[in-house]
Amino acid sequence: MVFFSMHPGQALGHIAQGELPADLETNKRLDAWLRINPDGTVEVFTGKVEYGQGAITALAQIAAEELDVAFERMRMRPADTSHSPNESYTAGSASIEVGGAALRYAAADARASLLEMAAATMRVPASSLAVEDGVITSSAAAGRVTYWELASTKFLARDARSGIPLKPNSHGRIVGTSVPRLDIPAKVTGGEAYVQDIRLPGMLFGRVVRPPSYGAQLTAFDDASVKAMPGVVTVLRNGRFLGVVARREEQAIAARAALQKAAVWTMPAELPDEARIGPFFRNAADAQVTTVSARSSSVTAPRAVRTLKATYSKPYLAHASIGPSCAIAAIESGVLTIWSHTQGVYPLRTDIATVMGLPLDKVRIIHAQGSGCYGHNGADDVALDAALLCRAVGGAPVKVQWMRDDEFAWEPFGGAMSIDIQASVAADGAIIDWEYDVWSNAFNMRPGSPGGINLLAAWHLAQPFQHAPPRELPLPSGGADRNAVPYYDFPSQRITEHFLPTMPIRVSAHRSLGAFGNVFAVESFMDELAERAGVDPVEYRLRHLNDDRAKAVIRSVAERAKWRSGAKGDGVRGRGISFLRYENTKTYVALIADVLIDRTSNTIRVERITAAADSGLIITPDGILNQLEGAILQGASWALKERVRFDRQRVTSRDWSSYPILTFPELPEIDIVLLNHPELPPMGAGEAGLPPVPGAIANAFFNATGKRLRELPFDSAQVKAALT
Amino acid sequence: MPQTFHLNVNGAAHNVTAEGDTPLLYVLRNDLGLNGSKFGCGLGQCGACTALLNGAAIRTCVIPLSAVGNASVVTLEGLGTVERPHPLQRAFIAEQAAQCGYCINGMIMTAKALLDHNPHPTDADIRQALAHNLCRCGTHVRIVRAVQRAANGS
Numbered sequence: 001m002v003f004f005s006m007h008p009g010q011a012l013g014h015i016a017q018g019e020l021p022a023d024l025e026t027n028k029r030l031d032a033w034l035r036i037n038p039d040g041t042v043e044v045f046t047g048k049v050e051y052g053q054g055a056i057t058a059l060a061q062i063a064a065e066e067l068d069v070a071f072e073r074m075r076m077r078p079a080d081t082s083h084s085p086n087e088s089y090t091a092g093s094a095s096i097e098v099g100g101a102a103l104r105y106a107a108a109d110a111r112a113s114l115l116e117m118a119a120a121t122m123r124v125p126a127s128s129l130a131v132e133d134g135v136i137t138s139s140a141a142a143g144r145v146t147y148w149e150l151a152s153t154k155f156l157a158r159d160a161r162s163g164i165p166l167k168p169n170s171h172g173r174i175v176g177t178s179v180p181r182l183d184i185p186a187k188v189t190g191g192e193a194y195v196q197d198i199r200l201p202g203m204l205f206g207r208v209v210r211p212p213s214y215g216a217q218l219t220a221f222d223d224a225s226v227k228a229m230p231g232v233v234t235v236l237r238n239g240r241f242l243g244v245v246a247r248r249e250e251q252a253i254a255a256r257a258a259l260q261k262a263a264v265w266t267m268p269a270e271l272p273d274e275a276r277i278g279p280f281f282r283n284a285a286d287a288q289v290t291t292v293s294a295r296s297s298s299v300t301a302p303r304a305v306r307t308l309k310a311t312y313s314k315p316y317l318a319h320a321s322i323g324p325s326c327a328i329a330a331i332e333s334g335v336l337t338i339w340s341h342t343q344g345v346y347p348l349r350t351d352i353a354t355v356m357g358l359p360l361d362k363v364r365i366i367h368a369q370g371s372g373c374y375g376h377n378g379a380d381d382v383a384l385d386a387a388l389l390c391r392a393v394g395g396a397p398v399k400v401q402w403m404r405d406d407e408f409a410w411e412p413f414g415g416a417m418s419i420d421i422q423a424s425v426a427a428d429g430a431i432i433d434w435e436y437d438v439w440s441n442a443f444n445m446r447p448g449s450p451g452g453i454n455l456l457a458a459w460h461l462a463q464p465f466q467h468a469p470p471r472e473l474p475l476p477s478g479g480a481d482r483n484a485v486p487y488y489d490f491p492s493q494r495i496t497e498h499f500l501p502t503m504p505i506r507v508s509a510h511r512s513l514g515a516f517g518n519v520f521a522v523e524s525f526m527d528e529l530a531e532r533a534g535v536d537p538v539e540y541r542l543r544h545l546n547d548d549r550a551k552a553v554i555r556s557v558a559e560r561a562k563w564r565s566g567a568k569g570d571g572v573r574g575r576g577i578s579f580l581r582y583e584n585t586k587t588y589v590a591l592i593a594d595v596l597i598d599r600t601s602n603t604i605r606v607e608r609i610t611a612a613a614d615s616g617l618i619i620t621p622d623g624i625l626n627q628l629e630g631a632i633l634q635g636a637s638w639a640l641k642e643r644v645r646f647d648r649q650r651v652t653s654r655d656w657s658s659y660p661i662l663t664f665p666e667l668p669e670i671d672i673v674l675l676n677h678p679e680l681p682p683m684g685a686g687e688a689g690l691p692p693v694p695g696a697i698a699n700a701f702f703n704a705t706g707k708r709l710r711e712l713p714f715d716s717a718q719v720k721a722a723l724t
Numbered sequence: 725m726p727q728t729f730h731l732n733v734n735g736a737a738h739n740v741t742a743e744g745d746t747p748l749l750y751v752l753r754n755d756l757g758l759n760g761s762k763f764g765c766g767l768g769q770c771g772a773c774t775a776l777l778n779g780a781a782i783r784t785c786v787i788p789l790s791a792v793g794n795a796s797v798v799t800l801e802g803l804g805t806v807e808r809p810h811p812l813q814r815a816f817i818a819e820q821a822a823q824c825g826y827c828i829n830g831m832i833m834t835a836k837a838l839l840d841h842n843p844h845p846t847d848a849d850i851r852q853a854l855a856h857n858l859c860r861c862g863t864h865v866r867i868v869r870a871v872q873r874a875a876n877g878s
Binding site: 051052053054178180181183184185186187188189190191192193194196197199230248249250253320321322323324369370371372374401403404622626627629630631632633634637655656657661662663664665667669670 | 760806826851
């Protein structure tokens with residue numbers, strides 16, 4: 001029943017009168033998004049993809065709600081370049097905000113069409129109609145008609161119309177409830193769920209042999225013995241790209257090992273000292289320096305009594321997906337089809353087509369789930385590997401699985417960062433002036449970027465392609481400068497980015513981009529300023545905020561964790577707080593970490609994390625909790641344990657023992673409070689739990705010990721150095 | 725030289741012809757078409773490949789085919805189905821204890837071995853049993869809760 005409706009701009013945010021939501025504007029045909037079937041099902045063709053973040057289930061809820069059909073009728077179809085809407089990448093915490101807005105509007109427009117048809121059929125005014133699970137009745141006449149009877153393939157064969165009213169957010173019956181995820185049952189019973197589970201007739205198995213380092217050159221290569229190994233169908237060499245295809249998977253693995261031995265490489269010493277990345281960055285001759293935000297007060301500021309300065313750093317971090325990347329390629333009737341867990345089927349198709357020398361309409365990318373990617377991992381690269389090996393065997397289906405060391409050594413990492421902050425404060429501790437400098441690389445080198453090809457194998461071919469020129473992403477989203485502009489209000493501030501185009505270590509998008517490093521620095525420094533001013537850290541933050549929702553999450557987490565103002569740690573235990581508004585426009589998170597310092601092993605044990613989050617209208621409460629818990633635990637793992645290791649020639653962290661992550665015995669308790677605002681538009685929450693974690697832990701460490709940790713990760717070497 | 729091995733997987737007899745040093749993982753996935761055991765590292769480090777061998781949790785990525793003999797091999801599929809899930813599978817669904825879900829096979833199979841020996845584990849027991857199973861998405865808290873739920877029979 002609809003008693004009143006919302007203008008799309010109110011319900012969805014960001015949409016002006018007469019406009020369509022962004023992804024619908026670029027994919028206007030309604031039948032590209034939805035199909036109402038006579039059998040009582042509704043098919044949804046979203047351009048967004050699932051990788052464990054629950055996006056597809058949430059989108060199904062949104063569509064079912066707006067259409068007025070039962071959730072069980074929804075059939076979500078994977079993104080497929082042969083027919084899905086082009087929604088670019090599933091990234092940046094935008095699936096609900098952007099993907100959901102487009103799908104919701106399309107559903108509303110489809111529903112409006114169905115009501116118009118029903119009104120004509122039943123000869124009643126459309127305003128007399130009501131819908132319940134696809135059954136339309138009228139207050140002006142007897143009888144009923146259903147979506148399934150009305151539906152044809154034609155009624156959605158048109159562009160979306162502007163000005164369609166949406167159902168009010170507050171009346172949600174499906175949206176706002178925690179429906180079980182659509183993909184979980186198959187995943188816990190061994191059903192077909194992942195790209196690795198796809199089996200095609202005649203499928204062969206491929207493996208790649210990567211150079212031992214970025215700059216290694218192949219000087220000798222004798223593949224005769226490898227070609228003679230059991231089951232080997234072909235050995236491919238194209239420049240520095242080496243691969244093998246065999247009939248059985250273990251044969252491909254054995255052939256890969258033999259191929260590694262058969263190749264002789266030279267390895268230049270070309271990497272910086274991993275212990276001196278900060279100075280290396282600051283000495284870069286080609287830094288592009290930009291003031292990304294500047295403000296100076298027109299009012300005479302109070303006199304500054306103190307200036308404080310600090311330097312922070314973050315290492316390169318790996319996505320370290322549990323399942324290394326995998327793709328299957330096959331060529332049939334001149335069409336190259338690749339099953340891939342890419343985050344963007346259309347951008348991937350563009351680059352694959354260019355490298356393979358095929359027109360776009362001869363390349364088809366079909367999304368199939370992989371393990372969690374947390375950004376741009378090896379998924380796109382392995383798709384090209386599969387295409388190359390498939391072509392080498394005349395188009396037979398080839399499944400290429402990256403090995404563990406392929407993924408660890410070659411995936412694009414989250415960039416290292418070096419940060420300086422300097423602030424002046426008044427006598428009461430109020431911040432008067434804030435100066436921030438961040439040095440880092442690009443956080444987006446994805447396929448589909450203009451001016452080059454961002455696929456690994458392409459750079460190794462005999463006629464190599466070059467990667468696209470790195471470029472920074474504009475604020476408020478940002479890249480290395482994401483969340484570099486504090487959400488706090490200071491009379492005067494200047495935030496400067498030193499964007500470094502030279503990338504000695506391969507980098508690209510990694511969950512939350514620059515926000516993890518920036519919020520670590522900002523929230524640690526706020527704590528340092530609070531302490532010098534003699535003000536409680538919670539109080540200090542509240543004093544510098546004018547946004548009620550920001551203050552609400554901080555107060556909420558402080559209350560939940562029973563924060564006692566001015567409480568000091570006891571040398572063993574301490575607590576610290578941290579806050580962000582993701583991208584200064586999305587979800588608000590405030591987070592308190594309780595830590596225990598083990599001075600025998602020099603380790604920080606995070607005993608408890610309490611968090612409060614406001615993401616506007618919540619589509620799936622349990623889905624948001626799952627994402628926040630996951631991001632918080634991942635953030636704890638990054639903060640306490642993780643960094644990519646490299647010597648002067650190559651990346652050296654190539655397995656789980658050289659890149660340890662958080663384990664079950666190290667698990668903190670997690671307690672999250674959700675502040676639901678169904679009257680407000682939904683905001684992306686998939687990344688927002690990560691950035692506040694390291695600052696809260698560092699602040700808790702200070703609370704316990706009186707010592708500051710300013711370099712990530714807080715491993716035993718850092719802890720020991722801080723305590724001695 | 726490839727040989728023919730007679731396996732007992734999920735209660736059924738199978739003949740597989742392959743080299744004896746083939747890791748059991750690839751036999752399960754490619755010869756028997758089973759999806760449960762997963763490739764995560766091939767090094768025995770992460771646990772994604774876990775199955776049960778005579779009730780013990782083993783890492784199929786490092787167990788050669790020749791070592792299996794006529795031992796009973798049970799995979800995720802052997803525990804239950806969507807229509808008739810094992811209590812562990814039902815608990816993982818009820819707790820929504822998965823994000824990407826790729827590690828969950830290892831979690832469930834290791835938990836099965838735990839519960840067979842210790843039907844009433846504490847949370848600390850569960851965390852210790854899973855100490856060498858890696859989860860990258862941060863689903864740990866839900867996984868422990870799901871195992872506890874299955875143990876409590878609810």
